Amino acid sequence: MTYEVKSLNEECGVFGIWGHPQAAQVTYFGLHSLQHRGQEGAGILSNDGGRLNRYRDTGLLAEVFKNPSDLEKLTGSAAIGHVRYATAGTASINNIQPFHFEFADMEFGLAHNGNLINAVSLKAELERNGAIFSSSSDTEILAHLIRRSHNPSLMGKIKEALSTVKGGFAYILMLEDKMIAALDPNGFRPLSIGQMANGAWVVSSETCAFEVVGAKWVRDVRPGEIVIIDDSGVHYDSYTDDTQLAICSMEYVYFARPDSVIHGVNVHAARKKMGRRLAQEFQHEADIVVGVPNSSLSAASGFSEESGLPNEMGLIKNQYTQRTFIQPTQELREQGVRMKLSAVSSIVKGKRVVMVDDSIVRGTTSRRIVQLLREAGAAEVHVAIGSPELKYPCFYGIDIQNRRELISANHTVDEVCEIIGADSLTYLSLEGMIEAIGIDTDAPNGGLCVAYFDGKFPTPLYDYEEEYIRSLEEKTSFYIDNVKKG
Amino acid sequence: MTYEVKSLNEECGVFGIWGHPQAAQVTYFGLHSLQHRGQEGAGILSNDGGRLNRYRDTGLLAEVFKNPSDLEKLTGSAAIGHVRYATAGTASINNIQPFHFEFADMEFGLAHNGNLINAVSLKAELERNGAIFSSSSDTEILAHLIRRSHNPSLMGKIKEALSTVKGGFAYILMLEDKMIAALDPNGFRPLSIGQMANGAWVVSSETCAFEVVGAKWVRDVRPGEIVIIDDSGVHYDSYTDDTQLAICSMEYVYFARPDSVIHGVNVHAARKKMGRRLAQEFQHEADIVVGVPNSSLSAASGFSEESGLPNEMGLIKNQYTQRTFIQPTQELREQGVRMKLSAVSSIVKGKRVVMVDDSIVRGTTSRRIVQLLREAGAAEVHVAIGSPELKYPCFYGIDIQNRRELISANHTVDEVCEIIGADSLTYLSLEGMIEAIGIDTDAPNGGLCVAYFDGKFPTPLYDYEEEYIRSLEEKTSFYIDNVKKG
Amino acid sequence: MTYEVKSLNEECGVFGIWGHPQAAQVTYFGLHSLQHRGQEGAGILSNDGGRLNRYRDTGLLAEVFKNPSDLEKLTGSAAIGHVRYATAGTASINNIQPFHFEFADMEFGLAHNGNLINAVSLKAELERNGAIFSSSSDTEILAHLIRRSHNPSLMGKIKEALSTVKGGFAYILMLEDKMIAALDPNGFRPLSIGQMANGAWVVSSETCAFEVVGAKWVRDVRPGEIVIIDDSGVHYDSYTDDTQLAICSMEYVYFARPDSVIHGVNVHAARKKMGRRLAQEFQHEADIVVGVPNSSLSAASGFSEESGLPNEMGLIKNQYTQRTFIQPTQELREQGVRMKLSAVSSIVKGKRVVMVDDSIVRGTTSRRIVQLLREAGAAEVHVAIGSPELKYPCFYGIDIQNRRELISANHTVDEVCEIIGADSLTYLSLEGMIEAIGIDTDAPNGGLCVAYFDGKFPTPLYDYEEEYIRSLEEKTSFYIDNVKKG
Amino acid sequence: MTYEVKSLNEECGVFGIWGHPQAAQVTYFGLHSLQHRGQEGAGILSNDGGRLNRYRDTGLLAEVFKNPSDLEKLTGSAAIGHVRYATAGTASINNIQPFHFEFADMEFGLAHNGNLINAVSLKAELERNGAIFSSSSDTEILAHLIRRSHNPSLMGKIKEALSTVKGGFAYILMLEDKMIAALDPNGFRPLSIGQMANGAWVVSSETCAFEVVGAKWVRDVRPGEIVIIDDSGVHYDSYTDDTQLAICSMEYVYFARPDSVIHGVNVHAARKKMGRRLAQEFQHEADIVVGVPNSSLSAASGFSEESGLPNEMGLIKNQYTQRTFIQPTQELREQGVRMKLSAVSSIVKGKRVVMVDDSIVRGTTSRRIVQLLREAGAAEVHVAIGSPELKYPCFYGIDIQNRRELISANHTVDEVCEIIGADSLTYLSLEGMIEAIGIDTDAPNGGLCVAYFDGKFPTPLYDYEEEYIRSLEEKTSFYIDNVKKG
Numbered sequence A, B, C, D: 001m002t003y004e005v006k007s008l009n010e011e012c013g014v015f016g017i018w019g020h021p022q023a024a025q026v027t028y029f030g031l032h033s034l035q036h037r038g039q040e041g042a043g044i045l046s047n048d049g050g051r052l053n054r055y056r057d058t059g060l061l062a063e064v065f066k067n068p069s070d071l072e073k074l075t076g077s078a079a080i081g082h083v084r085y086a087t088a089g090t091a092s093i094n095n096i097q098p099f100h101f102e103f104a105d106m107e108f109g110l111a112h113n114g115n116l117i118n119a120v121s122l123k124a125e126l127e128r129n130g131a132i133f134s135s136s137s138d139t140e141i142l143a144h145l146i147r148r149s150h151n152p153s154l155m156g157k158i159k160e161a162l163s164t165v166k167g168g169f170a171y172i173l174m175l176e177d178k179m180i181a182a183l184d185p186n187g188f189r190p191l192s193i194g195q196m197a198n199g200a201w202v203v204s205s206e207t208c209a210f211e212v213v214g215a216k217w218v219r220d221v222r223p224g225e226i227v228i229i230d231d232s233g234v235h236y237d238s239y240t241d242d243t244q245l246a247i248c249s250m251e252y253v254y255f256a257r258p259d260s261v262i263h264g265v266n267v268h269a270a271r272k273k274m275g276r277r278l279a280q281e282f283q284h285e286a287d288i289v290v291g292v293p294n295s296s297l298s299a300a301s302g303f304s305e306e307s308g309l310p311n312e313m314g315l316i317k318n319q320y321t322q323r324t325f326i327q328p329t330q331e332l333r334e335q336g337v338r339m340k341l342s343a344v345s346s347i348v349k350g351k352r353v354v355m356v357d358d359s360i361v362r363g364t365t366s367r368r369i370v371q372l373l374r375e376a377g378a379a380e381v382h383v384a385i386g387s388p389e390l391k392y393p394c395f396y397g398i399d400i401q402n403r404r405e406l407i408s409a410n411h412t413v414d415e416v417c418e419i420i421g422a423d424s425l426t427y428l429s430l431e432g433m434i435e436a437i438g439i440d441t442d443a444p445n446g447g448l449c450v451a452y453f454d455g456k457f458p459t460p461l462y463d464y465e466e467e468y469i470r471s472l473e474e475k476t477s478f479y480i481d482n483v484k485k486g
Helices: A023-032 A068-072 A119-128 A140-148 A154-164 A208-213 A249-255 A267-281 A297-307 A330-337 A364-375 A413-420 A430-437 A462-473 B023-033 B068-072 B119-128 B140-148 B154-164 B208-213 B249-255 B267-281 B297-307 B330-337 B364-375 B413-420 B430-437 B462-473 C023-033 C068-072 C119-128 C140-148 C154-164 C208-213 C249-255 C267-281 C297-307 C330-337 C364-375 C413-420 C430-437 C462-473 D023-033 D068-072 D119-128 D140-148 D154-164 D208-213 D249-255 D267-281 D297-307 D330-337 D364-375 D413-420 D430-437 D462-473
Strands: A013-018 A041-048 A051-058 A078-084 A099-102 A107-116 A167-174 A179-183 A192-196 A201-204 A215-220 A225-230 A233-238 A288-291 A315-317 A341-343 A352-357 A380-385 A424-427 B013-018 B041-048 B051-058 B078-084 B099-102 B107-116 B167-174 B179-183 B192-196 B201-204 B215-220 B225-230 B233-238 B288-291 B315-317 B341-343 B352-357 B380-385 B424-427 C013-018 C041-048 C051-058 C078-084 C099-102 C107-116 C167-174 C179-183 C192-196 C201-204 C215-220 C225-230 C233-238 C288-291 C315-317 C341-343 C352-357 C380-385 C424-427 D013-018 D041-048 D051-058 D078-084 D099-102 D107-116 D167-174 D179-183 D192-196 D201-204 D215-220 D225-230 D233-238 D288-291 D315-317 D341-343 D352-357 D380-385 D424-427
Touching: A013 A023, A013 A107, A013 A167, A013 A179, A013 A225, A023 A041, A023 A068, A023 A078, A023 A201, A023 A208, A041 A107, A051 A099, A051 A107, A078 A107, A078 A167, A099 A140, A107 A119, A107 A140, A119 A140, A119 A462, A140 A154, A154 A179, A154 A225, A179 A201, A192 A208, A201 A208, A201 A225, A208 A215, A208 B341, A249 A267, A249 A430, A267 A297, A267 A380, A267 A430, A288 A297, A297 A352, A315 A364, A341 A364, A341 B208, A352 A364, A364 A380, A364 A413, A413 A424, B013 B023, B013 B107, B013 B167, B013 B179, B013 B225, B023 B041, B023 B068, B023 B078, B023 B201, B023 B208, B041 B107, B051 B099, B051 B107, B078 B107, B078 B167, B099 B140, B107 B119, B107 B140, B119 B140, B119 B462, B140 B154, B154 B179, B154 B225, B179 B201, B192 B208, B201 B208, B201 B225, B208 B215, B249 B267, B249 B430, B267 B297, B267 B380, B267 B430, B288 B297, B297 B352, B315 B364, B341 B364, B352 B364, B364 B380, B364 B413, B413 B424, C013 C023, C013 C107, C013 C167, C013 C179, C013 C225, C023 C041, C023 C068, C023 C078, C023 C201, C023 C208, C041 C107, C051 C099, C051 C107, C078 C107, C078 C167, C099 C140, C107 C119, C107 C140, C119 C140, C119 C462, C140 C154, C154 C179, C154 C225, C179 C201, C192 C208, C201 C208, C201 C225, C208 C215, C208 D341, C249 C267, C249 C430, C267 C297, C267 C380, C267 C430, C288 C297, C297 C352, C315 C364, C341 C364, C341 D208, C352 C364, C364 C380, C364 C413, C413 C424, D013 D023, D013 D107, D013 D167, D013 D179, D013 D225, D023 D041, D023 D068, D023 D078, D023 D201, D023 D208, D041 D107, D051 D099, D051 D107, D078 D107, D078 D167, D099 D140, D107 D119, D107 D140, D119 D140, D119 D462, D140 D154, D154 D179, D154 D225, D179 D201, D192 D208, D201 D208, D201 D225, D208 D215, D249 D267, D249 D430, D267 D297, D267 D380, D267 D430, D288 D297, D297 D352, D315 D364, D341 D364, D352 D364, D364 D380, D364 D413, D413 D424
Parallel strands: A288 A352, A352 A380, A380 A424, B288 B352, B352 B380, B380 B424, C288 C352, C352 C380, C380 C424, D288 D352, D352 D380, D380 D424
Antiparallel strands: A013 A078, A013 A201, A041 A051, A041 A078, A099 A107, A107 A167, A167 A179, A179 A225, A192 A201, A192 A215, A225 A233, A315 A341, B013 B078, B013 B201, B041 B051, B041 B078, B099 B107, B107 B167, B167 B179, B179 B225, B192 B201, B192 B215, B225 B233, B315 B341, C013 C078, C013 C201, C041 C051, C041 C078, C099 C107, C107 C167, C167 C179, C179 C225, C192 C201, C192 C215, C225 C233, C315 C341, D013 D078, D013 D201, D041 D051, D041 D078, D099 D107, D107 D167, D167 D179, D179 D225, D192 D201, D192 D215, D225 D233, D315 D341
């Protein structure tokens, strides 16, 4: 049995609002600030007095809503929205969220960020009992569980469904008379509650959306929590007590926007601290620090301040890199690489450069950047990575490459250093990263999920269990086909 | 008489290549790195053994060539390309370059960066003699002058035409058997020559394109020069000896990419020096430096190093700001502003911030950024601008707002400071800017055009003369309608 | 309770093929000849060795498959296709067929022409048992019934499902190893079997598709029949013996293409006979016969031959009438009407014209054509209709307007004559129509469904029963909201 | 020297209006009724108080104006429009009309139906004097001639230009304060004047447009005439007295809509008379008459009435034949042919069929239709053509195939009969055609141009002279490359 889970794994962004006359428009602006979490597709579902309307399509938010009338039709004072991560080949509109489920007796909308780890077995069991799925997304499972629950109350059905799915999830449901947000028992994915000046409640994957729509942060949704928002206000409930915070550490390292605050920690500040700590652990002589734009600029800044080395703009990112349809021919391939990033010769020439990056996945990009710096005249290139070695896949919502592709799953630090052509290679230690982020010193791993670094998954692996065990036995051949970044 | 010159003024990018089997593809990559110089439209014209083919359209380069076959049809070993600045309302495909002129006896292509100052009178005279223009661009004028010249040789006709047009221009012509680059007698616009490993010659508005296509810089085109490139190599000639370098200082301040080198000066380095000098001239107490991304990050870095104040990422630019079709309603307008830029509260809260920006045009953007910083908790906001006060329009190719809109043409520094809501406002001195850029200490203004700052234009103003004189008389009411940024 | 059945009623076309290397392309050509049966959307699902692929979209077939690669991806030696009737407003891609149902253990495709009359109650019951529908089409019901059947064999499940749905249906199912065609117990909709020269089996709503793809007619599918086609050939089975042919008479009157043959009767020939019979029943003096193009030209030809009056081209149809997005302003509305049809003054001037049309629904079109003829100079306009008065809605797959809109449900022949401004109005008698079509003289109504004319529906009305009874009580106010033509 | 005149030859439609508040919308409806004259592109230019605005694009009218706002922007009380014939490969928007010429001192619009025969030499001479052409259309020549004329008055310049161009032309010019229509000295192309109820004047290639917009025919424009329409009314003038009516006979045979009236003769009536005369000249036994839809239905009707043979609908044209992007594979090519036309077996089986068509160009289509009829069971197929043998090209605006492709230029009637597989082949005699159309019995050829039939061109051939003489010498090898139908 091969696991074709390619379209199940996804990093996405969700947003919801209750109580604003331009609910869909506010959602549009909220999603715009979450665009970095997903570029494959986007959608908004609005609630106009209990009647739900939805519009969705593939592409960036601005492409999906290029016709303003498509947004204007989404009338009503409540709405939820979703941006979806780009995975190659399966850009079917069927998988674009929010989903909209309609029945003779009710209707509801559903948006989901995360990845279930018992999706395959749940789906198989549901199908054996007559269920028909209309997408290849695991998000639909929750809807089937809700509709098939024998619990007499709708809230009871929803809690029962939430207790049945396993893995990482941040859900927003739009019912006819209320909006519901729910988080998995480990809080793998971020989800925050805010409030606008007019009293409207908003829910968002990241707090950066609150800035954009003019809302104030109220509090983060907690593991195992279910938040009910209706015209009477916000109510916090839970569907389980068996919780333990293990927020994805990669949100701090790479995914989230630097101006977001997750569990009380500003992402830029965390990255800067990781850069400072990395500088402490770094043991080489150098002249300047160069961050790989844009995600590593914060870490480079911290590294520079701690080390005293000047922080220079030795690498320039072209602002117009999104989606070109022209592929360089074989002869021009090396040039094509330089479309995204250029090294500034007048800065790096003759210098011993510390190149700060957030992570190394397959190593190919790092190798090219090292080469760019050398061609621009760098005397030495010391690579410093603001996180530990990536050795294990993630099952809770990030689409880390399968182990066969993870360079650190198959090579030692020295080997990687040689492969990428660097003069030295330094990873931030796991302890260093946990301390630098510093959410909660009392919790295991400081409240973080660090399984991609140490292989210790905070939950059973359900459908992935067998593969994982196999992977321990034959390390480098560990292979989950088609697990894409997401 | 009103001057409707809206589509004549343009800041653009040009690229040309001679002697490469994938000439059009190389041009595509070259233009990609010049995309920041123009986003309204793009085009490429190729030369296949003397037969020219062209494809152009409105939009970003990647949108214009979204169908790879459109590029594949541009066969041949030579090509020229153009990216055009976005001016509102006149996005007619007729104005997208390169132009392609076909005759029974010959054909040629033409790409132009700059603005002529005798275009109105030349066009009127040509029309009086039967000429028909097919676009509202002033670029077409050169073609009419060439075709109507009575000089017996084609090179003679071209030189005669180049001597007739006045103002700022960097032209690339593609003839059947050669490619020609030419610069105005003041060299207002940048233009450089490079060479690829296979011997192919390239010409580009900025050297950043050389990095992308793997070419080495050879030398910059000089004022009044005409460069002929054919299968026998490159030949430098001139059409006038009455030259004086006056390269546009705004290229260093704002337009050019930081990794480009213009007349021997790296743009990032120049900006950093402007930031250093600005720090020397700055006379206030502060805690941190925050650059306005992306164009002011170099200056902020220089300011930080010179002042010793930490350089912090207090403003975050959303990467996905290009063209949204959804306009915020009146109630959401303030939120809409934040789609592009966010202030990071955890960084600026309680701090006295030096906000470094490259220039102030109308003041509205500055006022909003100051407000963002204050709302995020900044204790004080001191605005430091890496260039002098913008008081005069440009007639050579930058689309600076007309004087009625230029805030510094109508207000003192203290008034501007109050309007934008800053605690203090410091502009870099003109001397400081000239010294910081430092091209050529012997030339007037160090080889720079600084007319937008001091009103001393390096050439007669021709069609604009009357307006300019009027402007000296009634300063604040100086008004050239529709002179757009470009 | 209002019946919002707008997207349930549909007149469509289906096509299937088994055993041809270019199965999808043959299906494309087959559907092309069925385009008159549906212009809202189209789709093709192919079977490549048991793996199904599907492409569908809104619009005409040629618009859906404007990118040839979308068709080329539909590999395999079997395929089914569908063209969908245009109903305003609900052009959601979700309702475009064929449907493609995927499960962990199997997959199948489904295309449907017709309308179920117990869809509302079946859907409600399925939803009560946890079913989730992904479209508003009633076609999906069959899939749920199949998946939920407890019959041990797949064929048993399918027969059970076919026995559960009521109304008019011609289904084609594509399973992994066979293709299945099935018809309702009254055979309301046409469906024929053919064979290509290479032995491939084809199934089509109309035989005109056989001409286009080069297939020979084998036989029509019979009421209550289930036809199984696989690599071993074609097998005829049935899921019920309680059958009685009642093929929709409007197929002969209006829908089907004149070159199709249904139950042994050529459509053009039937229309011509209806025209002859109409001429016999017509009792006025006239000079010329003018058919309303294109559907009434056959009837006009028959009328002319029987009456001896010359058949003239007094009305010209513009060939380019499809979809204009420009709506005439109030002042130009009368002109806009003439975009589709023009009267030829030199033909009708001074003549007593018999205007032959196939049917009158709301009367507005007839009134305008009469007016056109009068403005062109016709001395008298006698309207002759090739079918009886349309008084009742259809529940089996044609989207006849609701009773409130049917002019003949609310007005006598004399009243209608006055409303449309004719000098006389003659309808073909019911007996005349039945005899002219002449399928089977022994069957009730000669094997035809004529319920729209006499209100005697061949089946119970299930979900529509209550409304129908109510309609008998208060005749003119009978109202099923949103029952569109289809 | 090869003549690449492919984009010069065009059959098109023009429309103009002066004095209506919705001038552009009326023009849209007028052009819609002229769509059969050109499907490559369309455009409208409006005049709002002396300011001209234009919108044009490739495609059908409804595609060009699919965004209603593009039409709404064309404000003003006067407008001209154009539909352009589809020629393969050169669908550049540059050639789509009306052209819009803008100068500092004036602007004007220009629409053209026809073909100049001294275009190549005029264009060469203009270019030698510095003219730059922006399209490959010969229409632009008139604008250059007007602008270069030394005549002191604008009307004088226009008359001088009209006297300089030679060949076939119907022009409509939109000036700032008037609209001008002009016809060549032979009146090769039709052009009529009408008036709307509100007094607005309209000009159209065909009178069918008057029906659509609710205008009454006033009179046809005469050879050599120039019609000036402004707020004071309509004024008839002429630029030459050397005129002789020679209206294109193919307008009656094939191009024009049957409801149009040209020089007093209704097109449908003319075709019917041609059919009657053809029946008189036909000398074979037969059972039924079948016209090839749609253009030959009138002729078939006349043939039937004269011969007494029944007129049957033995060939059905698919209404949805416009532009499919899917090309049949080699194996399916024969099927693909049947997408457009089907034979009705129940009508033709066992019958001796007279297949009436309007003309034979290359013979390939005729051969396929004969084959369709035979496969449907026709006992004999006698082909009767409603015009004489097409032996010579047209230089005045129809794009008849070059002589190498014209089957009758290279084969006798008997040979053609054999090639197309008919049992007999009858062409209408030239005398028969001239008498049947019957415009003016006193004029040469009854006022018709019949040069494609007899090779006697009514004018010198100018740029084509040499080729034509050569063609007389080596008849079958006469070859003008790329002269497309148009």
